[in-house]
Amino acid sequence: MDRSEDKMSEIQYLQERQHIIDVSRYLHEIGLLVRTWGNISSRVDDDHFLITPSGIMYEDLTPEMIVLVNRHDFSYEGDFKPSSELMVHAAAYKVRKDAEFIVHTHQVFASCAGTLGMKKIFSYFEDDDVTIPVAPYALPGTRQLADSVARTLKKYKDVNGIIMSNHGTLCLGSTSKEAIYEAVMMETACNNFLTDVCKMDVTQGVEEMFSSHLENGEIIYNVKDTPERVKTIHKQIYGKRPDVKFIIHNKSDAIMTVSRRANHMRPLLDDFAQLIGTSVKIPSNEGEIYNNIRKNVNVVFAPNDGAYCMGGSLEDAEAVAMVLDKGCIAYMSVMRNGEGHYLSMFDCIKMNRNYRKNYSKLADTVREN
Numbered sequence: 001m002d003r004s005e006d007k008m009s010e011i012q013y014l015q016e017r018q019h020i021i022d023v024s025r026y027l028h029e030i031g032l033l034v035r036t037w038g039n040i041s042s043r044v045d046d047d048h049f050l051i052t053p054s055g056i057m058y059e060d061l062t063p064e065m066i067v068l069v070n071r072h073d074f075s076y077e078g079d080f081k082p083s084s085e086l087m088v089h090a091a092a093y094k095v096r097k098d099a100e101f102i103v104h105t106h107q108v109f110a111s112c113a114g115t116l117g118m119k120k121i122f123s124y125f126e127d128d129d130v131t132i133p134v135a136p137y138a139l140p141g142t143r144q145l146a147d148s149v150a151r152t153l154k155k156y157k158d159v160n161g162i163i164m165s166n167h168g169t170l171c172l173g174s175t176s177k178e179a180i181y182e183a184v185m186m187e188t189a190c191n192n193f194l195t196d197v198c199k200m201d202v203t204q205g206v207e208e209m210f211s212s213h214l215e216n217g218e219i220i221y222n223v224k225d226t227p228e229r230v231k232t233i234h235k236q237i238y239g240k241r242p243d244v245k246f247i248i249h250n251k252s253d254a255i256m257t258v259s260r261r262a263n264h265m266r267p268l269l270d271d272f273a274q275l276i277g278t279s280v281k282i283p284s285n286e287g288e289i290y291n292n293i294r295k296n297v298n299v300v301f302a303p304n305d306g307a308y309c310m311g312g313s314l315e316d317a318e319a320v321a322m323v324l325d326k327g328c329i330a331y332m333s334v335m336r337n338g339e340g341h342y343l344s345m346f347d348c349i350k351m352n353r354n355y356r357k358n359y360s361k362l363a364d365t366v367r368e369n
């Protein structure tokens with residue numbers, strides 16, 4: 001390769017890197033990607049692809065952070081670590097020669113449809129019938145997950161998107177536009193499915209009510225007239241959990257329903273096991289709330305009054321609030337469907353522990369910089 005060709009490919013890489021960022025910002029804007037979750041890649045040639053880095057917010061991405069990865073041995077160039085799901089992307093590019101662009105998301109309705117234990121979701125989008133295969137569960141970041149995705153894509157050669165059981169989606173296309181279309185279509189189709197089959201009628205999101213944060217050891221309430229009984233719960237949480245600095249009181253549709261009807265939640269989604277905890281109890285009366293404030297469980301339910309979502313930072317508490325809402329939509333879907341696929345306690349404990357370990361490591365590096 002002479003120098004000018006070298007230069008040419010550098011410019012192309014730069015454009016493609018920027019394109020990946022543009023797509024991630026768009027998916028972030030329409031709510032299909034949040035925080036650092038999910039990842040996007042683009043095929044460069046037979047042996048390489050570009051992929052978003054691990055652990056960086058979509059808002060903060062710059063072109064040099066997008067990582068060039070070798071599809072065969074997963075070696076990569078530069079200082080940024082590729083997304084931990086690079087094996088899934090590599091496997092998809094291997095079995096789907098037509099794939100030039102891949103989007104992996106943890107989008108709400110598709111992820112929830114993927115907890116029902118079904119092999120395929122039959123639904124519709126506008127006037128068209130839609131079939132979405134579900135790849136069997138495996139722990140995130142493992143070879144087994146990459147193999148499961150590869151087997152499913154091989155089996156259903158004519159689809160551009162699949163659900164990864166209890167986790168998220170994988171959408172591909174010969175262009176980024178096709179992959180984006182697939183993710184958007186899948187979210188609507190899965191929402192239709194949950195509405196029709198599981199009789200789900202909730203709006204997704206965070207409905208904030210009585211939140212607070214700590215400032216120089218003092219509790220600052222967001223709402224001036226926070227009732228005394230709610231203040232007592234905040235005081236109990238800060239007292240029992242010295243790591244918590246922010247509490248978001250979330251009264252979303254799904255969380256309200258669960259706080260009224262359920263008495264126990266086990267994780268149905270990977271991010272629930274990682275960020276919230278491996279098992280969450282829902283008290284039947286206010287007196288029981290205090291006993292449910294536990295180390296490494298980042299929510300406390302109040303009977304018929306939503307849940308308190310905790311974090312060491314505002315971003316962490318917001319993440320917990322979002323993941324809990326999605327977890328409650330999944331829980332309701334499974335209850336109304338009559339069956340679902342729960343994560344094993346062993347897998348949950350493993351994920352929760354890994355997440356806390358990696359997260360504190362990441363927080364340390366941020367502090368060092």
Ligand SMILES: [Zn+2]
Nearest residue numbers: 038085104168
């Ligand atoms: Zn993922």
